Amino acid sequence: MKIRSITRWIAAAAIFLASCVPVSAESGQQIPELHTHAQAAALMDVTSGRLLYSSHGDDQLRIASLTKIMTAIVAIEHGDFNRPVKVSKNAFGKEGSSIYLKLGEEMTLENMLYGLMLRSGNDAATAIAEHVGGSEEGFVHLMNEKAQELGLQHSHFANPSGLDANGHYSSANDMAKLTAYALHNPLFHDIVKTQVKKAPNPNESWDYRWDNKNKMLRLYEGADGVKTGYTKKAFRCLVSSATRNGQQLVAVTLNDGDDWNDHAKMLDYGFKYFPLSQLMEKGESVQGYDLVVANTFKYPFADGEKERLEKKLVLFSPAREKAQDVNFGLRGEIRMVLDGKQIGTVPVYQKGSYLPEPNPRNPVKDALAPIHPSTLAGALSKVFKQLFLQQN
Known part of the structure; x- marks a missing residue:
């Protein structure tokens, strides 16, 4: 009985470790195990879409403002850049992080996308959704349509901002796939790598100035994106990207209290073992x-x-x-x-x-x-x- 129990314990441990090892075929070089503090994590090569590492990568979890990656790419692909985005009462009063838009204020869609991605403005997310989708509900339909098109099987969106809501979730693998897709869009790529953006402010004598919340842009050599996220239920979430020697990688962590260090470790791992x-x-x-x-x-x-x-x-x-x-x-x-x-x-x-x-x-x-x-x-x-x- 004791031997049988030990055997079962070893088998269970092997299954657990298998969920945390890199997604790769056998190779001549022994690739070390990679560990993070995240509830779920994924690492992907942008050029090929190859998943290099995944831990609980298909678990359906809250993703907070990582949602705005989908919001941005849907807006870029469907939005009318010739018409200004007007801030409605619904957008003006949106809870959570904000870029402090005024009721009735108008701003170009491009500038509003910078406010969305650099400062994670929920007011910007709502205004963009209403501008592109006709309503928040209409835009959410486009988000879920895009998720289905891209084969994101563990994702469903209920709003454009990432505020906690029933039926609003994604997975680390899906977020890596979505971000790899989005980074092939030149405008999206330019926005998420920007550290500081200024935009005209019609209400004051000074311009808006948005500093990117993504510290990876300053902490990691070659970092060029992407998005931070946090709610009281999702905890700390992060998608980062970096480019070295012509190779771009995307790292994703969900619910990670040490995400800056974990992302540096994940990106180093990808560049070293999967050139x-x-x-x-x-x-x-x-x-x-x-x-x-x-x-x-x-x-x-x-x-x-x-x-x-x-x-x-x-x-x-x-x-x-x-x-x-x-x-x-x-x-x-x-x-x-x-x-x-x-x-x-x-x-x-x-x-x-x-x-x-x-x-x-x-x-x-x-x-x-x-x-x-x-x-x-x-x-x-x-x-x-x-x-x-x-x-x-």
Whole structure:
């Protein structure tokens, strides 16, 4: 009986430790365990979307003002930057952190997004939601629609600010995925890395001045985002990002009393043990074929993993080419497979073909299998989308 109890204890301990170790395949180098003080944590490479570390990463928890990451990206993608945002009575009286907007005050959406992300203004969050969604409820619908689109299976939003509410939650893994997606947007990236922002103040003789609450921007070399959060029920929450040697990482902790130190430790860990490597470069010839690759492809590898990578060339059949109206030289794709799992694909073109300028790689969006931009359908889709956005 005693031996059986010990065996059960060892098995339980192994399961617990498995939830706290890095998400990686076996490698030639022993990667040390990473521990934080967080209730849940995640670390992700932005370029590839690879999850490098996760501890209780799918637990559904309160996220406080980390919510505003979703608020910002939805506003950027749906907002009308030509119309000023007007502060309603509902926005003016919003509880919690504030940038002290006045009732009836008007401000550009862009400036209000800075107030939202740097100072975590709940008044700004409400004003933005009403401006973009027509109402808070309408905007929350867009937030949940975006969460579904991005495959955030452990997230649901009830408001744009992050105030504690029933049915308002996310997970460390989902927040890492959402932030990696958002950081591919140039405006979002510029906002969250800004340490100080000034904006016109129509009510006073001086400008607004917003100092970023995210101390990581000052404490950690290469830090370039993202958002702090706190409520009495969620406790301290933080999403940070940093870029070194061309590699950007996102770290997430939920309910962490030592988050500044934990984030520095997590980011150091990612840069050291999962450096970003370039696998192929746009225009590079495919050995043995009259083909070239269309995109540069990079991926973070632990020591020993790159040697196990398989590159599989898949050529499209003439029937498929005809069906997809591929008339710009697209001939197939190279699939990158690591330990039996496909980690990415790169289109290949007939040598001498025009290689379309791809949109910046967004691993979260790529997972949605978008229409390839070089096809006629892809071109038409892009045109219609642009026309629609210009009219709304």
